[in-house]
Amino acid sequence: MAISEGFKKMPLASQLCCWIATLQAVTIIGLEIGILVYVLKNVENVFNTWSSDKGVAIYFLLLVIAAIFGVFLLVGGVMNGDTIQIIGYCAFSLFGMSLAIFRYYQVRSWLLSDFYDNVFQDIQGPMLASIGVMAGMTVFFGVMAYFLYNTFGWEIYKRVGADMKIRRMYINYRLFVLLLKIDFFVFVGFAVSYIILILKSSDPEFAITIALVPVTLLVLLLAFWSLRRESVMTMWVFIVLLCASTAYFVYKCARMYDPKQEAKFAKQRPMMTYYTIVSLVVISATLHQAVTCLANFGYGLKERVEITRGKRSDMEQIQDYYVNAAGDRRMNLDG
Template structure:
């Protein structure tokens, strides 16, 4: 009976994620339709309205990323990533609120079009009014999905925790290290998304005329992604040199995001970031927070090297556990 309930709960979570992705993508498509049918040369220039297509694309990508997280979570029955799904959906909810205010408060900087077409300002105002219902619906839908994820996550956490117990065994120390490993992997996934999200916005909306800085930032993206992937290898195979290299790179990343946050609000950079500061601040701040959490978790994982988790992750453990003496209703990942 418990397996049936768990299967239905898993199916419900997948359906919620799929429906949320499809509906949000459709709403964002409607917003994009109104935008492109009104704004002339939407990718030409650095005005407020020019960043809207990028924000819409990132929002849809976030939905796809969430859908992938949900699928990966239920496929591997990962109770840690259940928490990640809830947290990431909360970030999407925050982003949807930012999106509402950014779009409803935008003003066209296309002064040439306004001069040549006296009706342009009226059409631009009409565009924002047409967008408003969709912009209101999006955070409502994401907020409702967040509550459902929270409810379903609580129901699945105990059963997924029991599966981890069956995989790892009765050793409480190994279970704690296994939990630390999965928290680290989850943080790496979040690092990848928020770093890419920030870099895409920064490259397209800010670095259009700064050639040297543009190419340096473009080159830094794949290098950073490789370092993040190496971190998972370092923890899984307990490679101390690779882990030290990763932590050093992560420290540099944290310094970079602090520098960027300071630059965004530097009085000499007001014009450069005038129309992108809110979204860049959101992504930079979240990226910095996740980087700090990743660094702290990396220290925990590093301290666990050589204590037996490596053999469990690679399926080399010899210990056999009799599970009948451990009722699943009482066993969670936190035990």
């Protein structure tokens, strides 16, 4: 009920974005289900052997999850007045579109090399339609993000005031939270792809890779807790673990091109290389933001965020906003 009431109170442009994002996700999911079902019916040995090309299933899974995750980002950003998350949704849409384009060329190469020309001709239309929907919606939401930015600009001002230093710290804070959400999608997507495409259940890495999913979630929750509490020690722990994950992805990427691993990666190398590069880019951005937010600890942002979340009393709020270090009442614009 509260969510429904909050939705009705949103500006018309915000409601329109939520409905269109949901419609986009439903359309993409419908197209992807149709593609997968058709391929499974008309192509042999998609899942029967370890060496078969199971990439189409992974593309389907990633695009479906990306569509759902995108709606989560946009609706959450709109309902919370989080401009950073809305802009992040536009960037995430670009990733989904690039994945759909990559999928098109990979599936075409796979089907044509295995003499399934007729199957490719039949699914070519839905694959191109999926790319077209993503491209059109990316442009649309890019334009809408501009209007939403103006709509929520006043909300950001009310939350953190006019102090430009606090505003910059708050933007870095929200950007780091956004990257933590995207990190989980990227890490889980890589783990699932690696398990299905590369590993056998008898491989020592199989159990380790599965265990990485809950471990990743715990590490990201640790980072979020550290950010909210401004805990220097635990944030440093997260930064060290993030550096370790960077080394892990670099190792995985190098291993793909090891001649001894040719049998495992022969068909899956392009897909896994692409996803590894995307993962490294996201990890690098997260590492940068983690260090930036760590440098901002102790400069008053925590108290401002607590005020916006209603965790501090009105008297504390008045003090923070209107009393300077000398004890004189001043407007925040005097900074």
